[in-house]
């Protein structure tokens with residue numbers, strides 16, 4: 675499988691259409707029609723025989739940990755493989771490629787909200803057990819019902835987050851749509 679990294683605004687018409695079809699099949703929506711911030715996402719596509727068979731995207735977020743440590747984070751969404759091509763290791767390859775790439779781009783952490791944790795656990799992602807806060811304007815509030823998973827991209831963060839204590843916190847800025 676060949677990988678390409680393309681900013682949302684540089685996708686050509688055919689790529690947009692193929693990504694939309696994959697995302698509609700998996701999530702009943704394409705990434706762009708609901709939220710403006712998706713226009714600044716970066717897509718990773720896996721290509722076989724000139725066809726996009728696997729996909730993910732990320733947007734930039736800043737996570738602030740409990741002691742005001744600021745973490746440059748790639749927030750990953752719309753992970754999907756064409757249903758005819760599932761179970762062949764394509765999404766695993768794509769996510770491994772993506773996390774390697776993100777560390778070379780200076781990201782310290784990758785994060786996502788999993789549909790199914792087992793798939794990501796196999797790829798060494800860890801479940802966040804601490805609190806999740808959202809900062810909106812001047813207020814900061816706890817968001818209770820969310821489960822996120824993390825893939826630390828630096829040794830320091832890996833040590834801290836792998837053994838995360840349940841009282842540790844992550845705070846991110848508010849965004850439209852799904853907060854996490």
Ligand SMILES: CC(C)(COP(=O)(O)OP(=O)(O)OC[C@H]1O[C@@H](n2cnc3c(N)ncnc32)[C@H](O)[C@@H]1OP(=O)(O)O)[C@@H](O)C(=O)NCCC(=O)NCCS
Pocket residue numbers: 700701728752753754755756759760761762763764765766767787788789790792793796
């Ligand atoms: C989840 C998804 C992306 C996996 O794509 P894929 O290319 O089939 O993944 P892989 O072939 O790399 O699967 C890797 C492993 O995870 C397992 N796996 C795949 N989907 C899984 C799931 N939903 N739950 C648990 N395990 C899963 C596979 O059986 C495989 O296990 P193995 O290595 O022991 O054989 C694909 O099933 C999909 O598009 N699902 C619908 C959209 C979705 O749920 N996306 C995730 C959003 S967070």
